[in-house]
Amino acid sequence: MLVLITEKSSDYELLDSGSGEKLERYGKVILSRPDPQALWPKSLNEAEWKKVDAVFTRSGTSGKWEVRETVKDSWEISLAGLKFSLQLLPSKHLGLFPEQSAQWKWLEEKISKRVKLGKPVSVLNLFAYTGGASLACAKAGASVVHVDASKFAVDLANTNMKISGLSDRSIRFMVDDARKFVEREIKRGNKYDVILMDPPIYGKGLKKEVWKIEEDLMPLLSRIKNILSSDMLAVVLNGYASVYSGITYAQILETMMGNLKGEVSHGELAVRESSAGRLLPCGIFARWTPSPSFKK
Helix, strand or coil, rough: CEEEEECCCCCCCEEEEEEEEEEEEECCCCEEECCCCCCCCCCCCCCHHCCCCCCEEEEEEEEEEEECCCCCCEEEEEECCCEEEECCCCCCCCCCCCCHHHHHHHHHHHHHHHHHHCCEEEEEEEEECHHHHHHHHHHCEEEEEEEEHHHHHHHHHHHHHCCCCCCCCCCCEEEHHHHHHHHHHHHHCCEECCCEECCCCCCECCCCCCEEHHHHHHHHHHHHHHCCCCCCCCCEEECCCCCCCHHHHHHHHHHHCCCCCCCEEEEEEEEECCCCCEEEEEEEEEEEEEEECCCC
């Protein structure tokens, strides 16, 4: 099992964690949010935890931000060579998951190697959110199709592309239900060298189609194989706040790819805190890559 670790950078830092909370810095903005993985005691004292610009508090199933006047409606940070526009969202999120940056690096390296050989790379990013992986792949030289059912997320991804200076790259933004988009791509005969998926546990499509991971993930994955190119490079399945393990996702990919020659790796995404050096688990992943002798 692999652990992909995001370390402190100029614009992002996990300052501390514990007692069901995490203390982070995004640029100059310091935030406190709930995190159920942080079961251990806090390392920093309460005085340090109170030096925040915004705190997200929960009450039952809902929550809200308590914000100081110093926090703007949106602000920009840099991460992994890309730029992101952040906001305090009602869901407690900001429009960015920093732990994914370790995954972006791996994708950039895989794509860059093939591009340097003069071979084009096509990427399909499903449940693509605000575009971190899409931008990383495009930066490495791939042509990308970015699909998410949320217009807000897709619009923000477009903004992130512009402020990252990647407007000249090949990124096609689609507001669409991932399942329906894949079905249409099968009918069109379109193929992709890399397919990325970061499905939620529960969600709704463009026309309020309900997504439940326990019912809908396997049917979707069973169709993915039909749009993989004969020169496929990777299939990546990410999971956030999932009830499953990386082993589950790895075995799902093994089943999906059938008798195709390749390898599946899996593990966790984590961020290292500055206070005590502990790793805060942030998600799971599984990746399929072809073996050297692969032929579809």
